[in-house]
Amino acid sequence: MERIYLDYNATTPVRPEVRDAVLPFLNKLFGNPSSRHLEGRQVKTKIEAARAQVAAAIGADPERIVFNAGATEGNVTVLRGYQVNYKEKKGRNHIIVSGVEHPAVYDTAKKMAGEGYEVSFVPVDGEGNLDMAFLKNAIKETTGLISVMTVNNETGVIYPVKEIAKIAHEKGILFHTDAVQAIGKMPFSVKDIDADFVTLSAHKVYAPKGVGALYIKKGKRLDPLLTGGHQENNRRAGTENVVGMVAMGRALELASGEMAADRERIGKIRDAFEARILAEVPHTRRNGGADNRLYTTSNISFRFVEGEAIQLKLDYHGIAVSTGSACSSGTLDPSHVIMAICNGDEEEAHSSIRFSFGKYSKMEEVGYVVDRVKEVVAQLRSFSPLYDKFMNSKPK
Amino acid sequence: MERIYLDYNATTPVRPEVRDAVLPFLNKLFGNPSSRHLEGRQVKTKIEAARAQVAAAIGADPERIVFNAGATEGNVTVLRGYQVNYKEKKGRNHIIVSGVEHPAVYDTAKKMAGEGYEVSFVPVDGEGNLDMAFLKNAIKETTGLISVMTVNNETGVIYPVKEIAKIAHEKGILFHTDAVQAIGKMPFSVKDIDADFVTLSAHKVYAPKGVGALYIKKGKRLDPLLTGGHQENNRRAGTENVVGMVAMGRALELASGEMAADRERIGKIRDAFEARILAEVPHTRRNGGADNRLYTTSNISFRFVEGEAIQLKLDYHGIAVSTGSACSSGTLDPSHVIMAICNGDEEEAHSSIRFSFGKYSKMEEVGYVVDRVKEVVAQLRSFSPLYDKFMNSKPK
Amino acid sequence: MNYTEKVMDHFMNPRNVGKIEDANAIAEVGNPSCGDVIKMYLKINGEMIEDIKFQTFGCGAAIAVSSQTTEMVKGKSLKEALDITRDQVADELGGLPAVKMHCSNLAADALHQAVKTYMKEHGIA
Amino acid sequence: MNYTEKVMDHFMNPRNVGKIEDANAIAEVGNPSCGDVIKMYLKINGEMIEDIKFQTFGCGAAIAVSSQTTEMVKGKSLKEALDITRDQVADELGGLPAVKMHCSNLAADALHQAVKTYMKEHGIA
Numbered sequence A, B: 001m002e003r004i005y006l007d008y009n010a011t012t013p014v015r016p017e018v019r020d021a022v023l024p025f026l027n028k029l030f031g032n033p034s035s036r037h038l039e040g041r042q043v044k045t046k047i048e049a050a051r052a053q054v055a056a057a058i059g060a061d062p063e064r065i066v067f068n069a070g071a072t073e074g075n076v077t078v079l080r081g082y083q084v085n086y087k088e089k090k091g092r093n094h095i096i097v098s099g100v101e102h103p104a105v106y107d108t109a110k111k112m113a114g115e116g117y118e119v120s121f122v123p124v125d126g127e128g129n130l131d132m133a134f135l136k137n138a139i140k141e142t143t144g145l146i147s148v149m150t151v152n153n154e155t156g157v158i159y160p161v162k163e164i165a166k167i168a169h170e171k172g173i174l175f176h177t178d179a180v181q182a183i184g185k186m187p188f189s190v191k192d193i194d195a196d197f198v199t200l201s202a203h204k205v206y207a208p209k210g211v212g213a214l215y216i217k218k219g220k221r222l223d224p225l226l227t228g229g230h231q232e233n234n235r236r237a238g239t240e241n242v243v244g245m246v247a248m249g250r251a252l253e254l255a256s257g258e259m260a261a262d263r264e265r266i267g268k269i270r271d272a273f274e275a276r277i278l279a280e281v282p283h284t285r286r287n288g289g290a291d292n293r294l295y296t297t298s299n300i301s302f303r304f305v306e307g308e309a310i311q312l313k314l315d316y317h318g319i320a321v322s323t324g325s326a327c328s329s330g331t332l333d334p335s336h337v338i339m340a341i342c343n344g345d346e347e348e349a350h351s352s353i354r355f356s357f358g359k360y361s362k363m364e365e366v367g368y369v370v371d372r373v374k375e376v377v378a379q380l381r382s383f384s385p386l387y388d389k390f391m392n393s394k395p396k
Numbered sequence C, D: 001m002n003y004t005e006k007v008m009d010h011f012m013n014p015r016n017v018g019k020i021e022d023a024n025a026i027a028e029v030g031n032p033s034c035g036d037v038i039k040m041y042l043k044i045n046g047e048m049i050e051d052i053k054f055q056t057f058g059c060g061a062a063i064a065v066s067s068q069t070t071e072m073v074k075g076k077s078l079k080e081a082l083d084i085t086r087d088q089v090a091d092e093l094g095g096l097p098a099v100k101m102h103c104s105n106l107a108a109d110a111l112h113q114a115v116k117t118y119m120k121e122h123g124i125a
C-alpha cells in the first residue's frame, strides 16, 4: 500500500519541477558564483534569478534577500544581530517574542535571557491567540525587537503580524516574523506587513532541506552570524548553497501561482478530516481556534492516550503524522506550543497529534485515516489507566 | 572547444557517483530525519551512514562529527564558541591564528579583535612557511585557541599542524585546524594530529556547495552558533541538509580510496605545468616553497601585469583560473595571503594567479594552457607602464 | 530514534494488558504530566506471581516495557520479581533509545512497588 | 561581477595602446600597490588632441576604461577633453561593476592631468 504522508509541516518532498531545475547544478553548472570566470558567472546569474524568484514571492526587492542555511539560521541571525540598528546598541537588549515560537526563536531567546538580554514571552489563550494586551504592556524603553511568527507550525494559528508590526514601529521597535509556515501557502507581502526582518525556509515548500532566506528591509541591517567571504553582499559569508537557492527560487515561483487552488483543495481535505475526527472520536480537542487558522494543519488532542503511541501505530498502518514539531523530537517534554494552548494541562499536551496536509494529500485518503485513528485510539484507550479511571468515575 | 578548468581550489564539479547518491533524496527519500515515522527514520539512517563516511575519512568516531553549512560556519563556530571549554571562560580571550588563514578565520578573528578578544596573527616567510618562533612567543596565560590551517587554499603550502597541536596542548590550549584543502587529497587523521576541532567543506571534494562538517574531539565542546532544534545531538540546530550530507559522505568515501592515485597523476600535471611556466615566462615568481606544498596548487606572480587581466584573457581562451580566493572577489585588495608571502610587495601580490588542478585535469591540456599564458602575459606586458619602465631601466 | 523489532512487537501486540479484577497487589507509578503512567495488577499466590496485567498511558517504549516486564515475572517468585532491574528489561527488548531509558524504569518500579507492598502487608521478609 | 560586452571588447582589443615617442603631454596616475597604473601620452597641436595612446597596468576595467577614454578624445579639443568625466566613460562602456568604478576614475584623471599640465606650460587658460 502507498503510504499516506500527513506531516507536511515537518517537511515536504522535493517536487519534480524543482528537481529538474537543480539537476544542471549537479552536473555542468558547478562554478563558484564568486569566481569571475565563465563557470562562476554562469552560476552567479542563476542564483540572482533565484533571488528574484524568492523576492517576488514576498513582494520584496531582490537585493533585500539574503540566502542562508534555513530558518533556524535566519531566526538566530535576527535575534543575535538586530542591535546593530540602534545607536544605544547595548541598551536595546529587551526582546518580546510569542510563547508559541519555533524553538529557533523560543529556545534562542531563552538562552539569550541568560546572557544579558531580557526576554518577554507573550502568552496565548486556549485557541492559540496571542494576548495582545500583554504584548503592548511588555514594551519598554529598552525593547529592541518584537518577534512573532506569521503562522504557527504546530497548530496552524495565524497571528496578526501587520498589527504587531504597527505597534512595534509606533514605538520605534524593530519587527521580525518567522514566516516559514505561511510562505507559498497564503498571500504574504513584506510591504503590506511592513516587517523589518522575515525568515523563510525552503523545505516546507517542496524544495530541499538546509536552505532558507532572510528578508532585510531597506535601511535595516543585521550583524552577520557568518563572517569571512564577501558573499550575499557581505551579509552572509560562505560559499553559496547553489542547488538549494535555485531550488528555493523555483519552488516559491511555482507556489505563488498555485496558492489559490491549493488553498481551496487542501483546505477541503483538512476540514473534512477534522470534522469527522472531532465527531467520531470521543474525548478529543482541537488545539487552535477554528478560524484564524491556516488550511494546512489540524492539531488534535486525544485524551487518555499518549501522542507518540498513536503516531507509532499510525505509522505501522502506513500513515505519517507527528507529535509536536520534528525539532523537538530529541526531548520528551511536550511541545511548549501545545502546553501554552492547553493552559498547562500536560496530559492533553502529551496527547496531541499534528496532521498536516499538502500538495499530495488526497480526499480519498481521509476515510482510511479516520478509520485507523479511531481504531488506534480505541486500542490504546483499552489499556489506558487514565481512561479506565475516567470511565469508572463517570456517573453510570 | 572544451573549457579547461584550473580552479579546483575554488570549487569542484559534483562527480557522477555523488550525484547518483543524492538523487533518491530529491525523490522518494524526503522525510525529516528528526521525524519518528518511517519517512523520517529512513532518512535518519542515511545521514548517520554519511556521518560514518565522513568520520572514516579523517579517522574519527562518527559521533564526533557535526554536519553544518560549510567550513565558514565551522570556522566561525570554533572561533566564537571555544571558550565554553574553559573555567576561566572570559579570561581565555586571546587567540592565535596564522596570517594566511581563509577569510572565515582571518576576517572573523579581526572582527573579534574589535569585540573584546585579543588576536595574534602569525606571519609567514617568503615561501609561505609559518614563523614558529613567533607562534611560540605569542602564547600567554590568556591564550585559549590556536588556529592554523592544514593546507593553504591559495598557495597549497602545508602547515605543521601536528607540531602546533603539541605546542598548544603543552600549554593547555585548544587547537583548531581548517582542513578544507587537505581532506580527500592527503592522508589526514585527527587522532594522529590530535586536533581538538577540525573544519571540513564538501564542495572542494566533488560534492555540492553549502555543506560541511566540524570534528569536535571527545570531551571538548563548542557553544553552538545555531540554537533551537535538537539536531546533530544538540550541537547544531536546523533541519539537516540531507542531500548535502549524503553527498559529502559519498564524496569523502570515494576520495579516500583514490587519494594515492590522484596524488601521483595530478601532481605530475601540476609539476609539468609549473616547470614550463617558470622556465618559459620571464619575470615570474612562485608563491609558496617547492617542498611542503600540496600537489594541487601552483600560484604564480607574473610581474608587471595585473592578475585579473590575465584571468579574464585566459577565461576568453577557455581557461578558468583565479586571482586570490573566490571569496575575496568582492574586494579589490590583493589577497592577504599573497601579500604575506610577497613580504608586502603589493605589485607582485596583484600579479598573482592561482592554477589549481583536480580530478578532471589532463596532462594533454598543459601545452595549450602554457601557450596561452605566455601569449596573454606578453600581450599585457606590451602596454604595461611598469614593464616599459623596467625594460628601459635595464642596462642595455 | 529507532525502536528494536522486539520493542515494536511488544508495542503492537502487548501481552497481558488490562486489569485483574481480583488482584491482590496493585501499584501505579508515573504521572500524566510526565507523559507516562504505568499501573500493574498482580495475582499473588504464596510466594508466586500467578498472574500479572498492566495498564499504561505512555509512549511506545513505556507500553513495550510494561508488556515485557509482565512476561518476565509471570509464574516467577516474589524474590525473582524483585531481582528484575530496569536494565534487564531494556536488554530483553534489545535495547531502548537513550532518551527513553527512563520509561523502562517505570515498569520495574511499578512491579517492585506492588510486590513490596504485598510482602509488607503479608509479613513476608 | 560582470563586464559589459563593450568593456570586454575594449579589454580584448584595446585601442591606442603604447607610447607616443614625440608626445608633448604625458601623465601617469595610480600606483602599483593599488593594482592600477595608467599612463597617457598625448600629441597636442594647438587646441587639438591629434593623437593619444596609453599604457596600463591594471584589471580588465582599467584597461577598457583607458582604451575607451582615448577613443573619446582623439581629435577633440582640449576643452572637450577636460569636460569628459569618469561617469561618461563608464556610461559609454555600458556601465562598470560598482566595485570597479574607481578604476574608471583613473583614466579620466590621467587625461585631465596631462591636458592641464600642457595648458599650464603653454599658458592656455
Ligand SMILES: Cc1ncc(COP(=O)(O)O)c(C=O)c1O
Pocket: A009, A010, A069, A070, A071, A072, A073, A102, A104, A149, A151, A152, A153, A178, A180, A181, A200, A201, A202, A203, A210, A211, A212, A327, B237, B238, B239, B240
Ligand atoms: C515556524 C518554523 N520556523 C523555523 C523552522 C526551522 O526551519 P529550518 O528547518 O529551515 O531551520 C521551522 C521548521 O523546521 C518552522 O516550522
Ligand SMILES: Cc1ncc(COP(=O)(O)O)c(C=O)c1O
Pocket: A237, A238, A239, A240, B009, B010, B069, B070, B071, B072, B073, B102, B104, B149, B151, B152, B153, B178, B180, B181, B200, B201, B202, B203, B210, B211, B212, B327
Ligand atoms: C581553506 C578554506 N577554508 C574555508 C573555506 C570556506 O568554506 P565554505 O565555502 O564551505 O564556507 C574555503 C573555501 O571556500 C577554504 O579554501
